[in-house]
Amino acid sequence: MHRMAAGVGFRNYAVLAGFNYSDFRVSAVGGADVNNFRAFFSGGDAQLRYAFRTNNGLAPFVQAGFGYGTFSSFGDRLDAQNRPYFAWSDGSLRNISESDPAAENAIVLNRDHTYESRLNSGQSTIYIPVSLGASMEINASLSLFASVQMQFLQSDNIDNSTTQSGWDRMQSLQLGIRFSPKRVEKKSASPKEPKPDLKRFDDVDFDALFQSDEDGDGIIDYYDRCLGTPKGAPVDVNGCTPDSDGDGYVDFVDAEPDSPANAKVDRNGRAYTDSEIQQQYNDSIGLFVQVLRKVHKGSRPYPVRKYIPIESLKRYEELEALHPEWKPIGGGLDKSIPAELRGFDRNKDNRISVYELEWFLNAIFLHPEGAREKLDLLQQAKIYVLEKQ
Amino acid sequence: MCSRNSKIALLGLLVGCSLSSIAQSLRLTGGEVARPGYTSTLKIDIVRGEMSGPVRFSMPLPANWKAEAPYESRDASVIASSNEFQLVWLDFPLKDTVRYTIGLRLPDDAELKPETLTGNLAYFDRNGSLQKLTPASHTFKVLRYFSRYQ
Numbered sequence: 001m002h003r004m005a006a007g008v009g010f011r012n013y014a015v016l017a018g019f020n021y022s023d024f025r026v027s028a029v030g031g032a033d034v035n036n037f038r039a040f041f042s043g044g045d046a047q048l049r050y051a052f053r054t055n056n057g058l059a060p061f062v063q064a065g066f067g068y069g070t071f072s073s074f075g076d077r078l079d080a081q082n083r084p085y086f087a088w089s090d091g092s093l094r095n096i097s098e099s100d101p102a103a104e105n106a107i108v109l110n111r112d113h114t115y116e117s118r119l120n121s122g123q124s125t126i127y128i129p130v131s132l133g134a135s136m137e138i139n140a141s142l143s144l145f146a147s148v149q150m151q152f153l154q155s156d157n158i159d160n161s162t163t164q165s166g167w168d169r170m171q172s173l174q175l176g177i178r179f180s181p182k183r184v185e186k187k188s189a190s191p192k193e194p195k196p197d198l199k200r201f202d203d204v205d206f207d208a209l210f211q212s213d214e215d216g217d218g219i220i221d222y223y224d225r226c227l228g229t230p231k232g233a234p235v236d237v238n239g240c241t242p243d244s245d246g247d248g249y250v251d252f253v254d255a256e257p258d259s260p261a262n263a264k265v266d267r268n269g270r271a272y273t274d275s276e277i278q279q280q281y282n283d284s285i286g287l288f289v290q291v292l293r294k295v296h297k298g299s300r301p302y303p304v305r306k307y308i309p310i311e312s313l314k315r316y317e318e319l320e321a322l323h324p325e326w327k328p329i330g331g332g333l334d335k336s337i338p339a340e341l342r343g344f345d346r347n348k349d350n351r352i353s354v355y356e357l358e359w360f361l362n363a364i365f366l367h368p369e370g371a372r373e374k375l376d377l378l379q380q381a382k383i384y385v386l387e388k389q
Numbered sequence: 390m391c392s393r394n395s396k397i398a399l400l401g402l403l404v405g406c407s408l409s410s411i412a413q414s415l416r417l418t419g420g421e422v423a424r425p426g427y428t429s430t431l432k433i434d435i436v437r438g439e440m441s442g443p444v445r446f447s448m449p450l451p452a453n454w455k456a457e458a459p460y461e462s463r464d465a466s467v468i469a470s471s472n473e474f475q476l477v478w479l480d481f482p483l484k485d486t487v488r489y490t491i492g493l494r495l496p497d498d499a500e501l502k503p504e505t506l507t508g509n510l511a512y513f514d515r516n517g518s519l520q521k522l523t524p525a526s527h528t529f530k531v532l533r534y535f536s537r538y539q
Contacts, residue, residue, distance in 0.1 A: 201532075204532065227427070354479075357479055358477050358479060361479055362445065362475070362477050364443070365445040365477070365511060365519070368519040371513055371517045371518070371519060372516070372517030375442075375443065375513060375517055378443075378479075
């Protein structure tokens, strides 16, 4: 039997539609009849399958359905010389019946296995296929299966032999391979994203959002990849204005659109020179000391010290190593820090910097036990820096 | 001693300097909405009151939020670590009020929910005792505006 089937599955169930073609022959000799035949059967059926899922890839299944087919049957009733077979009780085939008066003259015939006698032709029947089997998964898309199928035909003519039930039965052992393309997609697809919780956006005015152009560059925010572009700046179709040197200042407002890569720039986008960085560092310490002096003397107003980005200070330290002639201005340069204040010089460079004082102050806030004494010591360090200036 | 606020000081003179100084306080203000991947502005307003000497402001940040330090630190040491933003003053500025404006950069995958930032201000009084002001807070509603690029 040859069978092809296709179907769709849902969970443990599958609906299959298949086509069968069979060419089978039965050669049995016995009783009073020559019971051999060859039959050609073709039919189509629809079946429902239920598979029992297991964790080891083996899935037993049962399958049953309904089909319709046609068949033609032939028998081997004559030998090569067109002499009819007669089955004798001794198991031989003779040219004369055993009950014939001339039986003593009978000669033994040999079967030629040619099914020359038409038993019936082009008959049709409905049939009920029932299968038991199991499939084994090879990979995500392929599996092997084996099953035993019994087809009950509502016809008693396929073998030209009458049975009590009036239904002929065809039994077959099926081995096959099953291809499941959908399972390939399922395995290869990316994991399903969880459904968004749309209730979060109940209070969002989407109409307003889809029409808003926050930076006024003519590209509504929905399409704008660069929100917040400066007013009047030329933008591309994505709402972005170029920043050629990547310093964070777009060319439209950049005083130096081609600053060196990774350069520290001022508020106009212009790169600081090495000497400017040095000056900033010196200014920071100088101003700091000046501030302390004025505060110490109770004078006002309190001047504002420049904020020096820590990146600039790191750059200064790099430059300082290259320029030993540089002498930063500040307190504690004479390597004569009193013993009780040496703890403030955390980096052991023989000077007490503003950052070292602030580091200690932060530590006092975090560990305020005995704060009075610690603050007094901090005050001494500040005065020391003042006097050394 | 009357308040440094000139109007109240004048009033203080008229009523016999019966009014006390303006109390030190802390306030956080900012926009209502913050967006993942963008920077939102937060203003820190400090009324000096009787504070003098060392002062420290600290504000824990939600996971992966980054504080961008103010350009003008106004004599403060700025510490913007990964999970806390701090300002430390050796001597607090002699101004009645001080305002700092900082940027808060939200991560691209910031959780879409209200985030409350709480700022704490502490200082040492004349006796060296640690004093803490009532914490101030501000809540950003984190929303992701729909865009086909997001």
